[in-house]
Amino acid sequence: xxxxxxxxxxxxxxxxxxxxxxxxxxxxxxxxxxxxxxxxxxxxxxxxxxxxxxxxxxxxxxxxxxxxxxxxxxxxxxxxxxxxxxxxxxxxxxxxxxxxxxxxxxxxxxxxxxxxxxxxxxxxxxxxxxxxxxxxxxxxxxxxxxxxxxxxxxxxxxxxxxxxxxxxxxxxxxxxxxxxxxxxxxxxxxxxxxxxxxxxxxxxxxxxxxxxxxxxxxxxxxxxxxxxxxxxxxxxxxxxxxxxxxxxxxxxxxxxxxxxxxxxxxxxxxxxxxxxxxxxxxxxxxxxxxxxxxxxxxxxxxxxxxxxxxxxxxxxxxxxxxxxxxxxxxxxxxxxxxxxxxxxxxxxxxxxxxxxxxxxxxxxxxxxxxxxxxxxxxxxxxxxxxxxxxxxxxxxxxxxxxxxxxxxxxxxxxxxxxxxxxxxxxxxxxxxxxxxxxxxxxxxxxxxxxxxxxxxxxxxxxxxxxxxxxxxxxx
Amino acid sequence: xxxxxxxxxxxxxxxxxxxxxxxxxxxxxxxxxxxxxxxxxxxxxxxxxxxxxxxxxxxxxxxxxxxxxxxxxxxxxxxxxxxxxxxxxxxxxxxxxxxxxxxxxxxxxxxxxxxxxxxxxxxxxxxxxxxxxxxxxxxxxxxxxxxxxxxxxxxxxxxxxxxxxxxxxxxxxxxxxxxxxxxxxxxxxxxxxxxxxxxxxxxxxxxxxxxxxxxxxxxxxxxxxxxxxxxxxxxxxxxxxxxxxxxxxxxxxxx
Numbered sequence: 001x002x003x004x005x006x007x008x009x010x011x012x013x014x015x016x017x018x019x020x021x022x023x024x025x026x027x028x029x030x031x032x033x034x035x036x037x038x039x040x041x042x043x044x045x046x047x048x049x050x051x052x053x054x055x056x057x058x059x060x061x062x063x064x065x066x067x068x069x070x071x072x073x074x075x076x077x078x079x080x081x082x083x084x085x086x087x088x089x090x091x092x093x094x095x096x097x098x099x100x101x102x103x104x105x106x107x108x109x110x111x112x113x114x115x116x117x118x119x120x121x122x123x124x125x126x127x128x129x130x131x132x133x134x135x136x137x138x139x140x141x142x143x144x145x146x147x148x149x150x151x152x153x154x155x156x157x158x159x160x161x162x163x164x165x166x167x168x169x170x171x172x173x174x175x176x177x178x179x180x181x182x183x184x185x186x187x188x189x190x191x192x193x194x195x196x197x198x199x200x201x202x203x204x205x206x207x208x209x210x211x212x213x214x215x216x217x218x219x220x221x222x223x224x225x226x227x228x229x230x231x232x233x234x235x236x237x238x239x240x241x242x243x244x245x246x247x248x249x250x251x252x253x254x255x256x257x258x259x260x261x262x263x264x265x266x267x268x269x270x271x272x273x274x275x276x277x278x279x280x281x282x283x284x285x286x287x288x289x290x291x292x293x294x295x296x297x298x299x300x301x302x303x304x305x306x307x308x309x310x311x312x313x314x315x316x317x318x319x320x321x322x323x324x325x326x327x328x329x330x331x332x333x334x335x336x337x338x339x340x341x342x343x344x345x346x347x348x349x350x351x352x353x354x355x356x357x358x359x360x361x362x363x364x365x366x367x368x369x370x371x372x373x374x375x376x377x378x379x380x381x382x383x384x385x386x387x388x389x390x391x392x393x394x395x396x397x398x399x400x401x402x403x404x405x406x407x408x409x410x411x412x413x414x415x416x417x418x419x420x421x422x423x424x425x426x427x428x429x430x431x432x433x434x435x436x437x438x439x440x441x442x443x444x445x446x447x448x449x450x451x452x453x454x455x456x457x458x459x460x461x462x463x464x465x466x467x468x469x470x471x472x473x474x475x
Numbered sequence: 476x477x478x479x480x481x482x483x484x485x486x487x488x489x490x491x492x493x494x495x496x497x498x499x500x501x502x503x504x505x506x507x508x509x510x511x512x513x514x515x516x517x518x519x520x521x522x523x524x525x526x527x528x529x530x531x532x533x534x535x536x537x538x539x540x541x542x543x544x545x546x547x548x549x550x551x552x553x554x555x556x557x558x559x560x561x562x563x564x565x566x567x568x569x570x571x572x573x574x575x576x577x578x579x580x581x582x583x584x585x586x587x588x589x590x591x592x593x594x595x596x597x598x599x600x601x602x603x604x605x606x607x608x609x610x611x612x613x614x615x616x617x618x619x620x621x622x623x624x625x626x627x628x629x630x631x632x633x634x635x636x637x638x639x640x641x642x643x644x645x646x647x648x649x650x651x652x653x654x655x656x657x658x659x660x661x662x663x664x665x666x667x668x669x670x671x672x673x674x675x676x677x678x679x680x681x682x683x684x685x686x687x688x689x690x691x692x693x694x695x696x697x698x699x700x701x702x703x704x705x706x707x708x709x710x711x712x713x714x715x716x717x718x719x720x721x722x723x724x725x726x727x728x729x730x
Contacts, residue, residue: 037641065641068710068729072642092707092729190700201705202730240699243707243729247692250711254685266711405639406730434484475705 003042004033010458011391014042014058020049025057025391029454032062032446036403041071047263048076052271053083055335055342059392061349062454063401063446068092069266072348075395077333078272080341085277086269087253087284089345091326092246094284095291096237097171098350098372098398099299099322100383103312106228107210107470114309115428119471121305122206123430126298128199128475140193146181148196152289153296153322161197161293161300163314168361170322171351171369174292176329180282185248188283192241192290197297199236201436201475206302207233207377212468219385219464222367223320231467232317233381234298235374237326238291245287249280272343281328288327295322320383321370325350325398333393344393352396352461354388371461375400375448377440377472378425382452384461396460400448406439413438422472431474440474476501478586480532480607481666487597489546489589492621499550499586499609502566504575509616509626515573516614516627520565526649526721527610527631528555529662531672535602536585537595546598547585550607553658559584590621604672606665608634632719634659643710644728649721654680656715657687660726661694667728668705674698684715684724705730 004012004026014024024045041064048069049058054076064073069088076089110118140148148155153174156162167173199206211229214220238245250268256276259265270277299319306312328345335342353360354368364370368386373396375381388394404412418437422429431437449466456463476499504512533551537543552559560582567577586607589598614627634655638645646663650656657679665672674697681687691709698704707729715722 067642068712068727187696187700191696195703240703243699244696247696247708251689254711268711402641405641406644407637407639 010454014045020046021054022049022057024049026060027455027458027460028062032450032454040066044071045074047267048074050263051076051084051086051267051269053079055079059395061397062451063397063399065401067347069264070347073397073401074347075345075349075392077342077344077393080272080330080343083272083343084269085272085280085328085343086267086345087246087249087280088266088268089347090284090328091347092243093237093326094242094245095288095324096326097291097295097322097324098374099234099295100320100372101232101299101317102225102320103230103317105230107230108228115471117309118208118305119428119430119473121308122302123473125301125305126199126206126473128432128473140196145189148293149181149286149289150179151175153292156293156296161297166296166319169319170292171324174296176285176288178282179285179289183279183282184245184286188241188244188248191244192239195239196294197301198239199298199475200239203440204236204475205377206298206473207469208471209467209469211465213466215463215465219367225465232302233374234295236294236298238287239294241290242287245283249283252276284328288324321372323350323372334390346395348398349395350398351394352386352388353394354386357388371396373397373399373448373452376442376445377429377469378422378427378442380448381467382448382463383465383467384452384463386461387459389460392460397451397455400445400451402444403446404444409439409441409444413441427469427472429472429474436474476609477611477613478607478609480605481669486588487593487601489593490591491589492587496621496623497586499584501563502570503578507575518569520569522562524558525632526651527608527634528552528559529634529659530607530609532586532605532607535598536583543595544590545587546589546593547587550584550586605669606662606672632721635663638725640727643730646726648724648726651721653682653687656722656724657681657690660687660691663726664706670702671698671704
């Protein structure tokens with residue numbers, strides 16, 4: 001904290017020093033950073049500030065922690081004329097993101113049997129855990145695979161995995177334009193071929209719960225969300241396809257010597273306008289489109305589960321929004337009073353366009369886009385509305401942030417019945433591995449209440465509702 | 476020797492040896508005079524290696540063969556088999572010199588997992604290969620009921636240790652060469668996900684850190700494409716450095 005200078009409400013500045021091109025901007029509060037090892041991630045904020053073409057600030061969100069080159073919770077916008085694009089600024093899990101759907105039925109009115117059947121049905125229909133494939137589903141043929149990677153979520157909708165209106169409720173309408181099949185390696189194609197519609201492992205999940213508290217009646221009213229409503233939250237990304245695409249690019253960038261002169265070679269970055277930079281964007285866009293399809297198909301399986309157990313029509317499981325939190329996108333922002341096209345890297349950060357942004361669907365024009373902030377599987381997650389803060393290039397936090405390492409969590413819960421503990425807290429957890437559960441216990445995370453309060457105070461997004469989980473499916 | 480492995484939580488029925496008591500016996504001394512033994516240990520043959528072993532628990536063994544009362548897992552030391560055998564020979568010579576009884580049967584490195592009555596078939600059917608580390612050498616006194624007390628210890632450096640990392644997993648890897656760094660890094664990954672063991676290729680000898688990382692990521696790719704693993708990739712974090720006569724590397728695995 002010693003190097004941070006108070007800047008505005010909920011924001012600190014990391015002064016420009018040495019060969020930093022811009023200063024750092026850290027969103028958060030003294031309380032949030034008091035107990036965490038912040039020096040290493042701050043060093044990463046400084047390193048990102050040294051990248052060519054960065055404008056404004058090297059930004060960190062309140063859920064910041066040590067990442068790969070960039071900190072997790074990092075945002076950096078590059079001038080498209082002379083700036084760079086960095087796979088480390090996106091992360092291995094390209095377009096990892098979150099999707100929220102609402103069912104206008106009070107969760108509390110479900111019987112215990114219905115809840116039990118629901119978790120079982122979702123566990124059956126949505127493969128979770130390492131390498132789980134969809135049963136009875138052959139890997140994608142090349143032609144469909146190609147269409148899916150180019151068209152984004154539209155492909156899934158057109159092939160029976162969703163509703164037309166889902167696309168309006170997905171960031172960028174579920175497609176990053178500019179994807180190229182030719183930019184993808186055969187290895188990435190192999191790794192992802194059978195994994196579409198699967199959750200994966202680690203911190204990915206499908207969660208069912210209730211809208212516990214409405215904080216903004218105005219926003220909730222505009223989105224037709226009521227206290228007590230049932231919600232579905234889905235967290236997953238581009239699976240092995242994205243991981244391999246990132247690895248292939250890192251190998252190629254290293255081979256071409258793009259890491260020379262960088263303070264950390266994991267920041268390896270190519271000029272946006274170079275062949276290597278363009279190729280990475282094409283591949284990253286394909287991986288992002290894979291992820292949109294993945295979450296779309298998971299939602300489809302969740303709808304199937306609600307139909308089986310409660311007889312609900314697909315339309316009754318209403319998608320509110322789908323956000324990316326590991327991505328690089330071309331966006332237009334105001335820089336020193338002039339509109340400028342930038343390449344905005346968000347690694348563990350969520351876009352938070354405010355009211356009136358032209359990309360948003362009519363339903364979000366007056367409210368700003370929904371911003372989804374999963375917390376932990378015991379306490380809460382949050383729904384917010386974007387405020388389009390220009391200091392962060394319209395970005396917000398993406399989660400609570402880990403407070404304890406996986407190693408520490410495993411040690412802390414060794415020999416204890418984590419599933420029973422969660423049941424005692426009113427949360428039923430089903431997972432393929434006990435290990436995933438103990439690594440993801442609520443005490444492994446910061447208190448999400450404090451994290452979202454800090455972004456609300458800093459003017460990045462406005463809190464709309466608090467979500468309380470009750471049924472959790474983990475990998 | 477101390478043994479660690481990602482021990483399965485569910486084992487077939489038997490009198491299971493607690494995890495903390497599992498070890499690999501180098502030699503069995505029987506009932507001996509402790510004071511004399513402690514004196515003789517001053518001439519204990521120091522091993523010519525300072526670094527503990529990684530190994531594969533590659534088969535299920537039963538002792539004795541007829542009506543077995545011990546279920547154990549065999550230990551394959553791979554490229555370092557000869558080092559272990561060399562040390563074992565010098566240990567037997569030391570025992571002979573001080574008139575300790577030496578077993579005549581061939582030495583089969585193993586870790587005892589269960590004693591007493593058990594169904595052999597259950598143990599055979601449930602077995603799958605596991606990675607293991609064999610580290611510090613102890614003189615253990617058996618206290619009965621699978622309890623042991625260490626009377627003397629000869630320390631070895633661990634081939635890898637897990638270190639704290641907020642979001643991912645990280646290990647400090649030690650080795651005497653780049654090939655050994657690779658093997659020990661691979662064992663660290665296999666501790667997290669034993670299913671990757673069948674995907675390991677023999678004879679991989681990377682010459683640099685980049686080649687080590689690339690070989691590990693090839694392994695992750697092969698395993699993830701077929702069965703799925705909890706790893707995204709091994710990152711390009713860190714450098715090889717020299718410490719305590721070994722090469723060291725901090726490996727961060729994105730999960």
